Amino acid sequence: MHIASVGVSKFCFLFSLVFCGLLLLLIPALQPPARQVDLPQPRPQAKPAQAGKGLAYSLQHTGVLPVSSHAVDRDWTMQRQGGSMETEDAGNDNHSFNREMDSKSSPDKEKGGLLPESRAQEQLELKDIFIAVKTTRKYHKSRLELLVKTWVSQAKEQTYIFTDGEDKALRMTTGANLINTNCSAAHTRQALCCKMSVEYDKFIESQKKWFCHVDDDNYVILPSLLRLLSSYHHSQDVYLGRPSLDHPIEAADRVKSDGLVSVKFWFATGGAGFCISRGLALKMSPWASLGNFISTAEKIRLPDDCTIGYIIEALLEVTLTHTHLFHSHLENLQKLPINTVLEQVTLSYGGYENRRNVVSIAGGFSLAEDPTRFKTVHCHLYPDTDWCPKLKPRHKN
Numbered sequence: 001m002h003i004a005s006v007g008v009s010k011f012c013f014l015f016s017l018v019f020c021g022l023l024l025l026l027i028p029a030l031q032p033p034a035r036q037v038d039l040p041q042p043r044p045q046a047k048p049a050q051a052g053k054g055l056a057y058s059l060q061h062t063g064v065l066p067v068s069s070h071a072v073d074r075d076w077t078m079q080r081q082g083g084s085m086e087t088e089d090a091g092n093d094n095h096s097f098n099r100e101m102d103s104k105s106s107p108d109k110e111k112g113g114l115l116p117e118s119r120a121q122e123q124l125e126l127k128d129i130f131i132a133v134k135t136t137r138k139y140h141k142s143r144l145e146l147l148v149k150t151w152v153s154q155a156k157e158q159t160y161i162f163t164d165g166e167d168k169a170l171r172m173t174t175g176a177n178l179i180n181t182n183c184s185a186a187h188t189r190q191a192l193c194c195k196m197s198v199e200y201d202k203f204i205e206s207q208k209k210w211f212c213h214v215d216d217d218n219y220v221i222l223p224s225l226l227r228l229l230s231s232y233h234h235s236q237d238v239y240l241g242r243p244s245l246d247h248p249i250e251a252a253d254r255v256k257s258d259g260l261v262s263v264k265f266w267f268a269t270g271g272a273g274f275c276i277s278r279g280l281a282l283k284m285s286p287w288a289s290l291g292n293f294i295s296t297a298e299k300i301r302l303p304d305d306c307t308i309g310y311i312i313e314a315l316l317e318v319t320l321t322h323t324h325l326f327h328s329h330l331e332n333l334q335k336l337p338i339n340t341v342l343e344q345v346t347l348s349y350g351g352y353e354n355r356r357n358v359v360s361i362a363g364g365f366s367l368a369e370d371p372t373r374f375k376t377v378h379c380h381l382y383p384d385t386d387w388c389p390k391l392k393p394r395h396k397n
Contacts, residue, residue, distance in 0.1 A: 124229055127208075128208055128209040130202075130211050130212065132162055132213045134270070135162070136216075144216055150219065150375065151221070152174070161177060162198060163181065164182070164185045166180055181195050192303050193307060195304070209234035209278050210277060211275065212275040214346060217271075218347065219346065219377055220346055221343075224325065228275075233279075236279055239275075239313075240274060240320075241272065242268055242269060242322065249266070250264045251301075252300070255315065266319070267308060267310070274305070280312065280316070280318060284312065287311045325346070327348050333357050338360055347374070363375075363379055363389075365389070
């Protein structure tokens with residue numbers, strides 16, 4: 001009996017093995033046929049856009065020095081390459097300005113802010129630009145009235161006048177865009193930086209794409225300004241302007257060090273005007289927002305436009321893009337070719353010491369009637385203005 005039970009157990013064991021083997025063979029056959037899935041095809045390789053004629057034309061008409069793919073040459077020459085170096089986000093990650101910057105910034109970074117021809121240019125409107133005019137109470141009548149009558153009348157909602165005293169008559173003309181900074185009326189470093197600090201904060205609040213600063217002796221040619229800024233994108237690091245010096249300025253660095261180390265940097269003179277993209281302006285916030293601009297300026301002991309250059313070039317390591325389309329009273333404006341006057345972005349005029357330093361442009365006003373030539377320029381741009389002289393039709397013989 002013991003031998004028989006052992007034989008039965010062996011038989012059952014062998015039968016189980018055979019049965020399991022048959023099941024393993026039958027399982028694949030019983031499954032439904034697998035559905036064939038089309039594999040994704042590789043995308044055809046796009047041909048690179050040719051950078052030639054179009055870019056050259058764009059550079060010629062924007063007046064911006066071309067960008068090189070090599071390191072930026074810091075020496076000032078007529079062929080100096082304007083470039084914007086790649087930067088890391090500086091400062092406080094918890095700052096609201098930086099949070100906004102992170103949500104809007106693009107992963108692409110171009111030296112000098114120039115967009116390659118293959119990238120679509122940004123379509124800008126005047127409402128995208130914040131134009132800050134710095135002035136003082138004593139110049140409201142002699143300077144500001146002329147601006148309000150001319151180019152400001154074409155961009156009232158986009159122009160913000162920063163002054164140091166109340167003026168009910170001027171406020172009625174300009175509306176809510178007249179901002180009393182309550183800064184000192186003195187032409188000192190502290191007073192200038194106080195106004196620039198307010199300008200910066202108001203721009204950040206505005207949510208506009210571009211910040212452009214000018215003085216109360218500048219005429220802004222709005223079509224040229226739009227054309228220039230449309231060559232860039234507001235989320236990129238762009239600092240546009242014209243230096244008043246032919247070399248970088250040098251200052252003791254009391255922000256990153258104890259002042260024993262000096263730093264060299266370029267800055268765009270505020271007397272000719274300059275523009276900063278929103279992407280770059282947001283990165284400036286640790287040293288410029290909510291009164292920090294004043295303390296930064298005090299540490300390096302430099303005026304407002306120099307402090308702007310210090311923050312951008314020395315701290316953020318973004319290079320100023322030099323452009324010859326901005327003009328101040330410090331240069332010889334009579335040398336500006338007549339046929340290019342209306343293509344510039346800003347114009348100016350000489351002060352009391354040099355009243356003849358104006359652009360050479362003819363029109364319906366004599367030099368006595370229009371000593372700054374701003375009215376003449378305005379009537380060339382906007383001939384339908386009601387106070388512009390009307391050209392008399394020629395009578396045929």
